[in-house]
Amino acid sequence: MKALFLLQWQRLRREPVLFFAMVLMTILFVAVVGGFGSISSIKVPTVIDDSVSESKKEFWLERLNETDGYSFEEMEELEAREKIAMGNKPFALLVMENNYQIWMLSESPELTMLEQVVRQVYMNENRLATVESVVDDDQFRSQVENRLSEPALSVTTEMVDNDNAAPTYNHQIQTLFGMTLFFSIYTIIFSLSKIAEEKRTGTMNRIILSPVKKWQVYFGHVSYSFVLGILQIILIVLLFKYLFNFDVGESTGALLVIIASFTFSVVAIGMLLLGFTKTQEQLNSVVPIVSVSMAMIGGAFWPIEAVSNQFILAASKVNPITYAMDALKGVSMYEQGLGELLEPIAIIVLIGVLCMGVGVNLIERRS
Amino acid sequence: MLETTDLRKVFKSTVAVDEVNLYLNKGESVGLLGPNGAGKSTTISMISSLSMPTSGDVKWNGESVVKNPNVIRNVLGVVPQEIAVYEELTALENLKFFGKIYGLKGETLDQKVEDALKIVGLEEKQKELVKNYSGGMKRRINIAVALLHEPEIIIMDEPTVGIDPQSRNYILEMVRQLNEEKGMTVLYTSHYMEEVERLCDRIYIMDHGKVIATGTQEELTSILSSEESILIELDRPYPNLVKALSGLEEVLQVVEHDKGIKLIVTKGSRLLGKVFQIAEQEDAQIAGINVQVPTLEDVFLHLTGRKLRD
Numbered sequence: 001m002k003a004l005f006l007l008q009w010q011r012l013r014r015e016p017v018l019f020f021a022m023v024l025m026t027i028l029f030v031a032v033v034g035g036f037g038s039i040s041s042i043k044v045p046t047v048i049d050d051s052v053s054e055s056k057k058e059f060w061l062e063r064l065n066e067t068d069g070y071s072f073e074e075m076e077e078l079e080a081r082e083k084i085a086m087g088n089k090p091f092a093l094l095v096m097e098n099n100y101q102i103w104m105l106s107e108s109p110e111l112t113m114l115e116q117v118v119r120q121v122y123m124n125e126n127r128l129a130t131v132e133s134v135v136d137d138d139q140f141r142s143q144v145e146n147r148l149s150e151p152a153l154s155v156t157t158e159m160v161d162n163d164n165a166a167p168t169y170n171h172q173i174q175t176l177f178g179m180t181l182f183f184s185i186y187t188i189i190f191s192l193s194k195i196a197e198e199k200r201t202g203t204m205n206r207i208i209l210s211p212v213k214k215w216q217v218y219f220g221h222v223s224y225s226f227v228l229g230i231l232q233i234i235l236i237v238l239l240f241k242y243l244f245n246f247d248v249g250e251s252t253g254a255l256l257v258i259i260a261s262f263t264f265s266v267v268a269i270g271m272l273l274l275g276f277t278k279t280q281e282q283l284n285s286v287v288p289i290v291s292v293s294m295a296m297i298g299g300a301f302w303p304i305e306a307v308s309n310q311f312i313l314a315a316s317k318v319n320p321i322t323y324a325m326d327a328l329k330g331v332s333m334y335e336q337g338l339g340e341l342l343e344p345i346a347i348i349v350l351i352g353v354l355c356m357g358v359g360v361n362l363i364e365r366r367s
Numbered sequence: 368m369l370e371t372t373d374l375r376k377v378f379k380s381t382v383a384v385d386e387v388n389l390y391l392n393k394g395e396s397v398g399l400l401g402p403n404g405a406g407k408s409t410t411i412s413m414i415s416s417l418s419m420p421t422s423g424d425v426k427w428n429g430e431s432v433v434k435n436p437n438v439i440r441n442v443l444g445v446v447p448q449e450i451a452v453y454e455e456l457t458a459l460e461n462l463k464f465f466g467k468i469y470g471l472k473g474e475t476l477d478q479k480v481e482d483a484l485k486i487v488g489l490e491e492k493q494k495e496l497v498k499n500y501s502g503g504m505k506r507r508i509n510i511a512v513a514l515l516h517e518p519e520i521i522i523m524d525e526p527t528v529g530i531d532p533q534s535r536n537y538i539l540e541m542v543r544q545l546n547e548e549k550g551m552t553v554l555y556t557s558h559y560m561e562e563v564e565r566l567c568d569r570i571y572i573m574d575h576g577k578v579i580a581t582g583t584q585e586e587l588t589s590i591l592s593s594e595e596s597i598l599i600e601l602d603r604p605y606p607n608l609v610k611a612l613s614g615l616e617e618v619l620q621v622v623e624h625d626k627g628i629k630l631i632v633t634k635g636s637r638l639l640g641k642v643f644q645i646a647e648q649e650d651a652q653i654a655g656i657n658v659q660v661p662t663l664e665d666v667f668l669h670l671t672g673r674k675l676r677d
Contacts, residue, residue, distance in 0.1 A: 001468035206445070
């Protein structure tokens with residue numbers, strides 16, 4: 001069994017292209033879709049209405065850009081509308097003297113957050129302007145800023161029930177975990193396809209004729225794919241945490257447990273696919289279909305909260321990615337601990353156990 | 368030592384192996400001869416315990432291999448038709464891996480690997496990747512893996528397919544040495560009758576899943592003791608000549624091959640004069656003529672009406 005496990009690493013050492021290609025693809029996709037560091041703020045095309053005077057134009061842009069997570073860039077109305085119509089931008093902001101409008105393509109968590117941010121900026125400014133008109137003091141705004149930087153009283157708000165907490169959605173984290181899980185499916189199942197390859201080349205028969213037990217043969221392959229999958233996910237998470245300062249949360253132990261349970265379930269799904277397919281070629285053609293579908297349905301490409309289709313939502317309930325994303329975001333965005341994540345983790349493991357049982361049975365029947 | 372009784376394998380509605388009975392004594396070299404699709408590979412797959420027979424049994428020293436595959440697995444070496452090694456690894460890495468799964472380790476493993484490499488003549492190339500090997504070298508490492516644990520019996524499924532004559536000679540000589548000098552029992556399948564003639568003490572001829580003849584080479588060729596074959600070399604095909612020769616009373620069978628025609632005729636029939644006469648009538652150019660004693664190829668032709676490599 002140890003010899004079989006080590007053999008797979010020896011083979012990987014000789015042909016590492018697929019593994020490194022998947023790592024590289026993950027990095028590229030997270031960089032492009034999620035963005036690195038400060039580049040990650042969401043750019044909002046901002047149209048300034050004719051009602052806003054030239055002197056006030058800079059003022060509003062400055063106020064808006066003081067907020068975190070969004071970058072407001074001035075743009076002509078026609079250009080902004082065109083960008084939305086072409087799907088290049090999901091939304092744009094129209095700044096008016098005492099009001100604003102948000103033009104949007106569709107509902108999204110980013111849009112909700114944008115509405116909150118802009119409303120807050122306008123409310124603050126209106127309050128200040130109202131008071132300023134009454135006190136008639138040139139130093140009023142600077143005095144307010146000074147007081148705000150050194151408040152007399154600090155208030156900390158804590159939510160007892162996390163479910164009611166305001167979601168602190170992080171697009172980078174969503175992309176990091178989504179893409180990492182998605183590409184790890186390829187690595188894991190393609191590494192398992194070595195079982196089909198061994199059957200085709202006849203090396204499997206040689207191993208079966210040796211004193212090695214059949215369960216040891218499967219265990220050698222499965223444990224290799226499991227460790228390889230975990231390594232890939234951990235490597236990418238560490239890379240983005242330490243090199244690009246992605247905030248993946250403090251609970252490393254919880255992250256590890258989630259990653260391990262997810263990897264196990266993908267290995268099991270791989271075994272199930274091996275059981276259903278007759279040849280390595282068939283398996284290789286099924287893997288992209290399965291992995292993309294799983295990622296789409298499970299919320300790896302976009303937050304599952306943005307999906308309203310009942311069929312997709314029902315399908316997501318039997319998809320380990322749904323629960324893995326839920327748990328990983330729980331750790332990193334909402335600071336949940338292992339105790340709060342037991343349910344999704346248990347479901348992931350259950351899916352894994354079921355798929356593994358059926359998969360091994362099917363493989364055995366075929367042989 | 369090894370015996371099959373009424374061995375039968377059915378795939379859906381196809382009978383791949385039909386009531387095959389054969390035996391091998393210790394130290395014997397036995398050939399399983401037959402064309403592609405005759406059922407040779409399915410038979411050896413059941414003998415080696417890789418597939419279960421639909422009915423019948425395989426016994427090793429009286430113990431059923433069907434009931435307990437382990438009785439044969441530890442003493443068996445199998446050389447499959449395909450190159451069943453990891454081509455992205457070196458020969459040495461392959462042998463070490465297969466040695467380890469047979470429980471070999473340390474100095475014993477190193478020694479066995481060295482011995483196997485020596486037998487197949489790949490000591491110099493042991494650190495090269497198998498994918499860079501020639502066809503003949505790949506066949507040799509395929510054999511080396513089966514020899515690693517020093518089996519009592521080795522089953523070779525067409526081990527010389529697709530290689531050059533020089534490599535084939537090397538492998539045949541190696542098999543002969545394993546049998547004669549190391550006393551290894553050999554079951555050798557092939558559709559090349561000259562290989563089986565050269566290596567095997569006894570021969571089983573298979574066709575359409577059945578054993579159609581068995582015996583030593585002499586016993587098998589004696590089936591045609593009342594016949595002889597005449598090989599006529601021609602400069603090109605002459606269909607009318609074949610037709611005319613087929614009509615002769617003494618001619619039992621006429622087979623066309625790439626260089627001319629082979630006639631199976633009644634022994635002692637004085638036919639050459641007639642052959643030349645008909646050739647002249649048909650304006651055929653005879654480049655050579657040769658009268659032969661029957662070969663296994665002729666026996667197969669006689670039994671099945673087909674050539675071995677049809």
